[in-house]
Amino acid sequence: MSGALIYLDHAAATPLDEKVLAAMQPYFSDAFFNPSSPYAAAIEVRKKYESAKAALAATFGAKADEIVITAGATESINLAIHSSSGHIVTSSIEHHAVLAAAAEHDYTLVQPTEKGSITPDAVRAALRPDTTLVSIQLANNELGTIQPLRDIAEMIRDERAKRAEAGNNTPLLLHSDASQGFGHIDVHVARLGVDLLTLNAGKMYGPKAVGLLWAKPGVLLKAQIVGGGQERGLRSGTENVAGVIGFAKAASLADAHRRTEAERLSGLRDTLQTALVEAFPEAIVSGSTKKRLPNFLHISFPGIDGERLVFMLETKGICVATGSACAANKGTRSHVLTAIGLAPEVADGSLRITLGRLTTPEQIDRVIQEISSAVSAEQSRTNLS
Amino acid sequence: MSGALIYLDHAAATPLDEKVLAAMQPYFSDAFFNPSSPYAAAIEVRKKYESAKAALAATFGAKADEIVITAGATESINLAIHSSSGHIVTSSIEHHAVLAAAAEHDYTLVQPTEKGSITPDAVRAALRPDTTLVSIQLANNELGTIQPLRDIAEMIRDERAKRAEAGNNTPLLLHSDASQGFGHIDVHVARLGVDLLTLNAGKMYGPKAVGLLWAKPGVLLKAQIVGGGQERGLRSGTENVAGVIGFAKAASLADAHRRTEAERLSGLRDTLQTALVEAFPEAIVSGSTKKRLPNFLHISFPGIDGERLVFMLETKGICVATGSACAANKGTRSHVLTAIGLAPEVADGSLRITLGRLTTPEQIDRVIQEISSAVSAEQSRTNLS
Numbered sequence: 001m002s003g004a005l006i007y008l009d010h011a012a013a014t015p016l017d018e019k020v021l022a023a024m025q026p027y028f029s030d031a032f033f034n035p036s037s038p039y040a041a042a043i044e045v046r047k048k049y050e051s052a053k054a055a056l057a058a059t060f061g062a063k064a065d066e067i068v069i070t071a072g073a074t075e076s077i078n079l080a081i082h083s084s085s086g087h088i089v090t091s092s093i094e095h096h097a098v099l100a101a102a103a104e105h106d107y108t109l110v111q112p113t114e115k116g117s118i119t120p121d122a123v124r125a126a127l128r129p130d131t132t133l134v135s136i137q138l139a140n141n142e143l144g145t146i147q148p149l150r151d152i153a154e155m156i157r158d159e160r161a162k163r164a165e166a167g168n169n170t171p172l173l174l175h176s177d178a179s180q181g182f183g184h185i186d187v188h189v190a191r192l193g194v195d196l197l198t199l200n201a202g203k204m205y206g207p208k209a210v211g212l213l214w215a216k217p218g219v220l221l222k223a224q225i226v227g228g229g230q231e232r233g234l235r236s237g238t239e240n241v242a243g244v245i246g247f248a249k250a251a252s253l254a255d256a257h258r259r260t261e262a263e264r265l266s267g268l269r270d271t272l273q274t275a276l277v278e279a280f281p282e283a284i285v286s287g288s289t290k291k292r293l294p295n296f297l298h299i300s301f302p303g304i305d306g307e308r309l310v311f312m313l314e315t316k317g318i319c320v321a322t323g324s325a326c327a328a329n330k331g332t333r334s335h336v337l338t339a340i341g342l343a344p345e346v347a348d349g350s351l352r353i354t355l356g357r358l359t360t361p362e363q364i365d366r367v368i369q370e371i372s373s374a375v376s377a378e379q380s381r382t383n384l385s
Numbered sequence: 386m387s388g389a390l391i392y393l394d395h396a397a398a399t400p401l402d403e404k405v406l407a408a409m410q411p412y413f414s415d416a417f418f419n420p421s422s423p424y425a426a427a428i429e430v431r432k433k434y435e436s437a438k439a440a441l442a443a444t445f446g447a448k449a450d451e452i453v454i455t456a457g458a459t460e461s462i463n464l465a466i467h468s469s470s471g472h473i474v475t476s477s478i479e480h481h482a483v484l485a486a487a488a489e490h491d492y493t494l495v496q497p498t499e500k501g502s503i504t505p506d507a508v509r510a511a512l513r514p515d516t517t518l519v520s521i522q523l524a525n526n527e528l529g530t531i532q533p534l535r536d537i538a539e540m541i542r543d544e545r546a547k548r549a550e551a552g553n554n555t556p557l558l559l560h561s562d563a564s565q566g567f568g569h570i571d572v573h574v575a576r577l578g579v580d581l582l583t584l585n586a587g588k589m590y591g592p593k594a595v596g597l598l599w600a601k602p603g604v605l606l607k608a609q610i611v612g613g614g615q616e617r618g619l620r621s622g623t624e625n626v627a628g629v630i631g632f633a634k635a636a637s638l639a640d641a642h643r644r645t646e647a648e649r650l651s652g653l654r655d656t657l658q659t660a661l662v663e664a665f666p667e668a669i670v671s672g673s674t675k676k677r678l679p680n681f682l683h684i685s686f687p688g689i690d691g692e693r694l695v696f697m698l699e700t701k702g703i704c705v706a707t708g709s710a711c712a713a714n715k716g717t718r719s720h721v722l723t724a725i726g727l728a729p730e731v732a733d734g735s736l737r738i739t740l741g742r743l744t745t746p747e748q749i750d751r752v753i754q755e756i757s758s759a760v761s762a763e764q765s766r767t768n769l770s
Contacts, residue, residue, distance in 0.1 A: 005426060013623070014421035021413055028406055028592075034398035038692065039699040041390060042397075071594065074612040074622035095668070097612030104611070202623060207413075209456065209594065209625035224609055226489070227459040227482030236482060237459035238587060240594035256673060271453075293495060307423065310420030314424040321422060 005083030006318045008362045010295060010356030011141055011180060016246070017205040023249040024207065025244035035239050036228070049241050052248035058199065059251040061188040061216070062100055067161040067212045068221065068234045069244055073179040073200035075224075076213035077101055077135075079235070080175045080196045081223040086132030088153035091118045092339040093142075094179055098135050099335075116145035116340050120155040127159060131169055138178035138187065142336040142352055143287030144296025146185060149176055151313045153193025171359075173219060179203050179211075184262050184293050195219050199242070199251075204359065210243040263353045268364045272353065273297050275368040280375060284346055286337070287341025295355040300342065303347035304378045313372040393704045395680060396526055396565060396743030401631070402590040402742075409592065409633040412627035419614070420624050434626050437633035443637040445582065445599070446573040446714050452597045453606065453619045454629055458564040458585035460522075460609075461598035462486055464620070465560045468607040476503045477724040478527075480562055484720075492725045500646035501530035501672040501725050505540040512544060517556055523572065525564035527721040527737055528672030529681020531570060534561055538578025558604060564588050564596075568639030569647050569678050571748055580604050584636075586628070590742065591635025595628035608765045650740045651679035653749045657738065658682050660753040665760060669731055671722070680740040685727065689763045697759040706737045739759030 007015075010130040012045075031041035035049050070076045074097040081088065081101035088107040093116060099109075108126040112118055118136050119139055127134075134156060139146045156174050159273055163170065175196035179186050183204045196219060201210040215221055225237030276299060277283050286298045301309070306322040313320055337347040351371075355364075418427035420434050439449040455461045459482040463756045466473065466486035473492040476484055484494075490590050493511040497503050503521050513521075519541060524531045541559050549754060560581035574582055581604060581652065586595040600606055612621030659686060662668050671683045686694070691707040698705055707719075722732040736756070740749075 008426075009419075009422055012422050013417055015415070016413040028401040029403060030400070032398055032593075033402040034394075034705075037394055037704070038695050039394075039704045041704060044498070071623040071625075075456070075610050077612065078610045095612070096614070100614075100621065101613035109762045114757060201532070208417075209628060210622060225460050226464045226485035227462070227480070229485075237457045238483065238593060240456075243594055298502050310423050319418075319422070319426060344717040 004317050006361075007358050008318065008320045008353045008355060008367065010358075011144075011203070011352065011354035012321055013208075014203060014205045014356060015358065016207060017250060017253060019253060020206055020246045021251045023248040024242040027245055031241075035241060036230070038074045045241055046314060049239055049244055052245045056212070056244070056248040056251050057214070058256045059243065059248075060182070061190050062103065062197075062214050065232065066217060067214045068231045069247075069359070070211045070213060070235060071209050071240075072202065073097065073177060073198050074211075074213040075377040076198040076200075076211045077175075077177055079213050079221060079224055080198060080215075081105065081133065081135060082224060083220065084133035084173070086170060087128050088133045089123060089126045089131055090135040091137070093096040093118070093140055093336040094135065094137055094181070095141055098137070098177060100137065111257055112145075112339055114138050114340050116143040116286065116336070117288055117291065118147050118152070120148060120151045123152055124155050124159065127172075129163075129168055130170060133173050133175060135177070137180070138176050138192075139181040139185070139296075140287065141180045142334060143298045143340075143353075144293035145287040146181070146292075146293060147176075149174075149192050149194065156194070170307045182251070183258055183294060184265070185373070189214060189216070201247035201250055204250045204254045207243045207246040207354060210240060210247050212247070232333075234268050261357070262294040265359065268359055268361060269295060269297050269353075269355055271361075272364050272368060273299070278370060279368075279372050284342075286340065286342060287348070292314075297353040297357075298350065299353065300350040301375050301378075302343075302349055303348045303382060304375060306348055306350045308378060309349075309351060309371075309374055312377070313370055316374075318370055321354075322350055323377045389702050392493045392743050393703065393705045393738045393740060393745075393748075393752065396529075396737065397706055397741035398593075399588060399590045399741060399744065401592060402551060402638060403589055404638060405631045409631040412630055416626075420626060421615070430626055434624055434629055437630045438478040441597070441629070441636050442599070444633075444640045445567070445584070446575050447599050448583075450617065451602060452599045453616045455596045455620060456594050456625075457584050457587065457596040457597060458482065458562060459587075459596075461583040461596045462560075464598050464609055465583060465600075465608060466490070466518065467521060468605065469518035469558070471515045471555060472513050472672060473517055473518045473520065474508060474511045475520040476522075478503070478721045479520065479522055479524055480564070483522070483562060484498060486546060487520065488515065488703060493502045497530075497724055497768060499524050499700055499725050501528040501721070502676065503532050503537070505533060509538055509540050509544065512557075513656075514553055515555060518558050518560060519720070520560040520562070522565070523561050523577075524570070524678050524681075525563045526564040527719055528683045528725075529565070529678035530672040531566070531678060531740075532561075533676070534559075534577050534579065541577070542726055554568065566678055567636070567648070568643055569680060570643075574599060574601070578644040586632035586635055589639045591633045592628045592631040595625060596631050597632070601760075604633040607682055647679040653744055653746060654738075655764050656680050656746075657749050657753060658684070664753075669726060669727075671725065671735070680744075682738040682740075683735065684738065684761050685731045685735040687728075687731045687734055687761075688767060689760060691733055691735045694734075694736060694756075694759055696761070699757055701755045701759075703755055706739075707735055714748065745751060752766070
């Protein structure tokens, strides 16, 4: 990235870590063999691929043969959701991948609190006797609000017990899209209590277009892409060896530096938030400020055009988003902000600022100045007009 | 790849070309932005992505907005086949991706000639009034036999005209998996007369896990992976920018060197074939020797165990396959060889030798010696036992 840029959109994309690229490098042009080929050089590649899967799975408390490698979180989410044969419960503030996949089934949307939290009670209320899947993100990708997944998992275990008592043997599974959060908060399948988990290499300084779906042993998946039978028949196609080696390295680095990085980023984020709220008391910080990813700040300046702010900041070399990259590109108001009840004139003045490994204290100082100048300028312009 | 290895399995995997990697490099850690993000740096990435798609499409006579980028040929094939709502006709010697995807529909398998060719008449005989898709590979991935796609396309145009006359408005489309062949023979959608075309970057010295499906304007596809709406809503997921930049570069290189490389490789292949058939007159070369990819030699030594040959050659640093990588890994006899009626004792003594950019005349000389020694040794061992 150009050294002059201040990148504060880590929720949309992260740069490939140099150590990750170095780990991938041997698999591009040297050990490029098809892992299904019969000679020693290919068998060695197969072993490296399987070891990487095991190392990757271990970072969140799982085993290699419980994960299916995909081309990214969107594919993983589709695989999880389309494997469900019954009613689906999800929330209105999920990523578009969850919403669009669920919409191809019989489904119910749970509404968040005004802090962007999905409560176990709200999920419970949406359950039906034929519900087979609940899909709730680990953390919201616009607000950074961390969902009470463990509590939702506990509620679901209770519901399962009730079903068993009532003689209803319809399975009830919990899937979580944990694309946002890995490397910032603890992600461990047993501790979370989930049955299915989606992760994305491209959001953790790993390669783009590589993801995984973890499924608890015994959970049945329905292959979407069939063929040569790779990934235990659950996702055919020649294995992305370099991609998975990179994913494993990225997950291991993210896991190793999680605590220190979370502390560092939440400190910088709090500095930024405090300064902006002091300068603009009317500014609204959305989402939970307690249960929030350490690198997220969602802030709205009522009456200001967020898109104009993004362009003004861009001329100062600062990259921030108005919402998620997918939604931003469509020019529509964020479905998340609508769901939490943010008034349109507030929602339209929003910035999603997401810090990451590239972020330094000096950058944050500059960002405080530049956002302050831009918002002041816009306020003056709007008042004058 | 280790300089000591002689790699003759280019149909299973190709090394990433250094020029391709160089083209991809800026998009890993520098221009890593999500192409859907709103700031200038991301918009620049979006433009590069779209230009790469246009350049890629142009190599086979298509336009950027007619292609859908996928995670490889298997996904492309699944997208093409699952978009069909009626009866499907394909051949018994297709790649497993086609066979497995077709098996999820009402389908009929056309049998090949003993040379591994699928004739227009055989395809026509399998058509039904409710057939909506015909899927025939450009060239067989075990034999290298080039299919008479233009003739099949012409037959299909005739059938469409007949349907129109009969008042049957069921669409009838022709899909071709051209994963094997691009860079060796002319691949141009209008000249081939296809409606849908699958290509795979990983088979043309491009990155693994990147493919595309081309669909003629007006052909409706049914998205398998939904979400953020990327690829015109036909394949959601954050774009694999580096992968597509690499795919475009790989396709452009393959296209530019096609004629000279085809001539060079067919010369080397013919030298190898002539020497082996002279040394072992009982050897059987399968598939068409006239309509064949320039880099393919499928040869069987009756009564010899092909897998043992592979292992013996491997100790001499030579990598060859017994069949396609997918089939080889399953320890089952090739469905292609069974379909062309090769006797089991002949089929089991087969080698698939596929040349490529790494292949030199000196290597071919060594390979002739080593295969001759290995086959002779096995013949002596078998006769003595």
